[in-house]
Amino acid sequence: MMLGFYIVMAKPNMIKKIIGLNIFQTSVFVLYISAGNVSGGTAPIVGDGVAVYSNPLPHVLILTAIVVGVATTALGLALAVRINREWGSINEDKIEHRLKQERES
Numbered sequence: 001m002m003l004g005f006y007i008v009m010a011k012p013n014m015i016k017k018i019i020g021l022n023i024f025q026t027s028v029f030v031l032y033i034s035a036g037n038v039s040g041g042t043a044p045i046v047g048d049g050v051a052v053y054s055n056p057l058p059h060v061l062i063l064t065a066i067v068v069g070v071a072t073t074a075l076g077l078a079l080a081v082r083i084n085r086e087w088g089s090i091n092e093d094k095i096e097h098r099l100k101q102e103r104e105s
Contacts, residue, residue, distance in 0.1 A: 001027035014083065014090040018076040025069045032058045032065075 004027060007020025036058030044053040080090050087095045 001031075012092040014076075014080045014092065018073060018080065021076070022069065022073060025065070025072075029062050029065060032062055 001024060004020045004022070004024030008017050008024065011017055011020065036055055038052060038054045041052045041054035042050055044056055083095070084090050087098060089095055089098075
């Protein structure tokens, strides 16, 4: 989780930031799935002799989060392509430097 967070915060390249965001999202998925697992639990289908059930809600929420994560990644990549076309770079430092030059002139 912290590796993804570090990449998002420290790297100026937008593609690397998107990859870091995906690493961060995946670690959250693993956290929720592991929390939803009950030792000795079975599927929540009522049956004879079954006392412990696993909660399916975390798994369902993660399926939804995966779809949102894919959409976020697609949007981020599309924005990176558009920014690259407009500014000629996907490096935040270079874009900021060009903005500063344009403001001064």
